[in-house]
Amino acid sequence: MADRVLEERELEIERLTKQLDYMEQELLEKYCDVGKFVLEKVERENREIDQLTDQVIKVKKELIKVKGEIRCPYCYQYNEPESIYCNRCGKKLEKKKLEEEDD
Ligand SMILES: [Zn+2]
Secondary structure (H helix, E strand, O other): OHHHHHHHHHHHHHHHHHHHHHHHHHHHHHHHHHHHHHHHHHHHHHHHHHHHHHHHHHHHHHHHHHHOOEEOOOOOOEEOOOOOEOOOOOOEOOHHHHHOOOO
């Protein structure tokens, strides 16, 4: 009788251990799925942010060019085309140096 109880106990331990292994494996797979999903989403968003940032820079440069703004050679601030002094650092804007800034 005692052997029978012991055997049943062993079987129950084995059954629970297998169930636990299975559930932990399933949990791990869920974590992997979420991680993969998040990483892919972040990568996609990053690419879109990079593209949008590039477009913003391009349009800003275009606007500066169309407005004829001049760049300070000392602090790189953009100034109105008719400016004589930089509106940030106050240094005199030299036409010769500013024209080299065209890129
Ligand atoms: Zn300046």
